[in-house]
Amino acid sequence: MRDNPHGLEEIKSIVLVGNPNTGKSVLFGELTRQFAEVSNYPGTTLLLSEGWMADFVVIDTPGVYGLYSSKEEEVVRQAVEASGIVINVMDATNLERGLWLALELLETGKTVFNVLNMWDEVETTGLVIDVERLGSLLGTPVFTTVAVKGVGIKELVGAITSHMEAPAERSLSQTADFSLDDALGTSELSSSGTAEATLSRRQRIEDILEGVLVRVPERRGLADVLSEIMIRPLTGVPLALAILGGVFYLIGAFVAQDLVAFTEGVIFQQIYEPAVRLIVGSVLSGPLYEIIAGEFGVLTMTVTYVLGLLLPLVFAFYVLMALLEDTGYLPRLATLADRTFTAMGMNGKAVIPIVLGFGCVTMATITTRMLDKRRERTIAIALLALAVPCSAQMAVILVLLAGLGFIYWALYGGILLGVFLLIGGVLSRIIPGERSAFMYELPKLRLPQWRNVLRKARFRTRIFITNVFPLFFLGALFISVLLVTGALGAAQQALHPLVTGWLGLPPEGATALIMGFVRRDFGAAGFFHMALTPIQAVVGMIVITLFIPCIASVMVIHKEMGLKGVLGILGFTLGTAFLTGGIIYRVLTFFLGG
């Protein structure tokens, strides 16, 4: 962060406030040229992010509907109180929803700039809004923007800058002498719902709407029809399966095989690795050569896996996820999934962290903050740690199972889904606590903007790769040291009864498990060079998937749930992994033959 350019003077700050899905984070990006997480579903901005616009601090806040009802709204209210200027971002196509917050903000006495974002959609749907009238009814200027295309930003920035530079004109809102205490007093009453203030605010919204909505189109657009198809179970369930199946097919068949065959197989294994071996081999030999350029070498395997295998896969997955997020499909999926997730002690909202977990379990674990109750979070985190393979791990698994044919893919997927549902149901029964009410706004379906999709995928991939590199590096180092010191052999010996006897895997399977402690995908990669029977491949993949989460996830779980929580999760995933693996080995051998 930059130094305060005003020295001891108070930093002038601007806070961005608005309902969920109004484009605050995109606007934040436009104002500060920084990236804030953007998605077309509520709950993306879980923390405040800060950026700079010229000499002013800009703060992005989570989407809220008001200022006085929840913990999240409390955070936003404090940010508003601490700021000089408030930008209230409203969805122009859904003015009624935004006005409640707009009125509450005006009542705080702060200088408020109201922004009608997504103005292009107003024009295309045939809605007519009298913006000038709205400005005079609210007593503050109203701007129209299309943040995703950068339209209207210059005018907004110009107005804010000139206001900031002319402090004499203290407040643009109509009641500058309105004290904060009064505002708080009124609004606290308002949250009781019966208070007169609430009704009068409601009445004022009706009056404003009557005054400014010149024309409201009746006809239903294509988006509404599509939305209904998505949430009607008869059409929605097959569609959901097709969409998710399509995502994994694209990743599994195209990226994991064709593209990776080139990036990993050609660029790294045929060109890069031999070159490294040649160079390192000319200087070093023995154990040091083994550690640096050997089978698990830090310059050979680490670099090849991270850049040749993970980079294309993870980026592709994040692009597809970003597309799904920005269309507004996920809240509809949450609606469809609500019943199933209710049976697992959560509500439909939990489908979002779970789906995101297929991208990166670590990030998804943080996203569970969008769930309202502690119990729901615990169950979601446990299931993420247990039965959701991240894209990196999935990639390696898909490559490994690719040669075996459809039946083994189906077996792997089916067993995983079964474990997920079964364990979810069990956790729902044994973890105490209440469940939360499912109330979820379905954002309008939109065509995603490539600019935002690519920006988001690039941003997340960078975080992922920079996090993975050191861990993979240390992991490879650790394994190589075990290898050259002979400790790996001893560990294999120790794990022999479990790995060979109980799980029916070759003795080297122990190496994969030890590697799995470092990263789960790393563990799956350990099976790469082994000659496995199809049954061994399925058992190995299931065990490595259910096995303990990667180090990065463990760190996040520790942060979210404390030491007891993380130990509980580790014990639980280890136990479930070995129990399930052993059972599957026996069942599959019985039905398919050894």
Added chain:
Amino acid sequence: MNLTEVPSGRKARIESILDPVTRDYLLRLGIVEGSTVECVQRMARGPVVVRKSSLELSLGRRVAERILVSSVGDDP
């Protein structure tokens, strides 16, 4: 009757929102006692999706059961 009893495609008038948290949430979205909403989709033992102008909202079973409504329009 409550909101879960409104067939898909029908409109209903909100009579009473029994749960204060739900009422607070809906109030700010512009749905109050007296509002008319359209039931877009009612899932068997699942949530109810309602629409009011450009707002679409998914309400869980237990939430919808505690919203009392009366039917509006062309009921038999």
